[in-house]
Amino acid sequence: MEHWSIEDYKNFTNSKGRKSKYRANKVSIDGHTFDSQKEADFYCELKIKLQVKEINGFCLQPTFILAPGLKYKADFIVFNKDNSTEVIDVKGFKTKEYIAKKKVFEDKFNLKITEI
Numbered sequence: 001m002e003h004w005s006i007e008d009y010k011n012f013t014n015s016k017g018r019k020s021k022y023r024a025n026k027v028s029i030d031g032h033t034f035d036s037q038k039e040a041d042f043y044c045e046l047k048i049k050l051q052v053k054e055i056n057g058f059c060l061q062p063t064f065i066l067a068p069g070l071k072y073k074a075d076f077i078v079f080n081k082d083n084s085t086e087v088i089d090v091k092g093f094k095t096k097e098y099i100a101k102k103k104v105f106e107d108k109f110n111l112k113i114t115e116i
Helices: 006-013 037-051 096-109
Strands: 027-029 032-034 055-060 063-067 070-073 076-080 085-089 113-115
Touching: 027 037, 032 037, 037 055, 037 076, 063 096, 070 096, 085 096, 096 113
Parallel strands: 085 113
Antiparallel strands: 027 032, 055 076, 063 070, 076 085
């Protein structure tokens, strides 16, 4: 059985070659850090839609209070030309926590989350 020193363990856990839990790599664009390339790409699409006036605007990572001590952070809110809004979550993998928060969010705010 192999034994690691505390230093060996710290080096292993801090190593740069480690993959994220869901194999997503963080990406930075315009000073914003996104959890995945897919999310960053969607941000770029929204910027183009805003430039060509297909949407009125969008907001990054809005936070909603579901209950005391329980928050849900969406990836985007999109403000459409017809004055409707869309809450967007860019998902590669749906965790049990996300599924539970989605249900509470949709029940509390009477809004649907659009998953990309």
